[in-house]
Amino acid sequence: MAQKSSRRKRQYWLFKSEADCYSIAHLAQETSQTTFWDGVRNYQARNMLRDDVQVGDRVFFYHSNSKPLAIVGTCEVVKAGYPDHTAFDKSEKHYDEKSDPENPTWFMVDIQLVQQFPEPVTRDTLKEQADLANMMVLQKGSRLSIQPVTEQEWKAVHKLAGVKDPK
DNA sequence: GCCAACGTTGGC
DNA sequence: GCCAACGTTGGC
Numbered sequence: 001m002a003q004k005s006s007r008r009k010r011q012y013w014l015f016k017s018e019a020d021c022y023s024i025a026h027l028a029q030e031t032s033q034t035t036f037w038d039g040v041r042n043y044q045a046r047n048m049l050r051d052d053v054q055v056g057d058r059v060f061f062y063h064s065n066s067k068p069l070a071i072v073g074t075c076e077v078v079k080a081g082y083p084d085h086t087a088f089d090k091s092e093k094h095y096d097e098k099s100d101p102e103n104p105t106w107f108m109v110d111i112q113l114v115q116q117f118p119e120p121v122t123r124d125t126l127k128e129q130a131d132l133a134n135m136m137v138l139q140k141g142s143r144l145s146i147q148p149v150t151e152q153e154w155k156a157v158h159k160l161a162g163v164k165d166p167k
Numbered sequence: 168g169c170c171a172a173c174g175t176t177g178g179c
Numbered sequence: 180g181c182c183a184a185c186g187t188t189g190g191c
Contacts, residue, residue: 016188016189018189042174043174044174064188064189064190065188065189065190069189069190123190140171140172141171141172141173141188141190142172142189142190143172143173143174143188143189145188
């Protein structure tokens with residue numbers, strides 16, 4: 001029986017972003033190709049950012065509400081949940097007057113670009129895959145901006161993207 | 168631009 | 180604690 005608690009297995013996520021607002025191209029231009037994922041104002045998503053998303057986890061970057069709807073690449077989580085300071089800044093779009101810096105309501109993580117897919121894996125393509133029928137982002141009315149992804153889904157999407165060895 | 172789905176708010 | 184009204188998300 002191993003004494004040392006085994007390291008938590010890497011988990012997979014999908015983060016949505018409106019491409020007009022912040023696309024993977026924006027991320028690619030950041031210093032160190034790293035950004036903080038701010039502005040999430042939904043409790044379910046907040047809970048995942050605060051409690052579940054860990055350093056080393058992998059993330060699908062999904063473009064929502066823009067064309068083409070697609071998974072456009074992947075990222076690595078480089079900093080786990082910490083308070084989203086934009087909630088305290090009146091000049092910010094996602095300012096929340098009810099959020100208290102002493103007891104923050106909203107959280108964010110930092111992610112770093114791993115790779116942009118050569119071609120986006122479009123929503124239409126995803127929908128054609130029988131083995132992805134249960135993928136959360138494809139469900140009707142799926143509004144969560146932070147979603148868990150299974151390892152099978154992670155691999156299947158890489159295959160569709162023409163990436164042989166997911167990083 | 169439309170509208171269904173969903174989360175939040177607030178009156179009771 | 181219920182639930183109608185409202186605002187937002189996001190695919191189509």
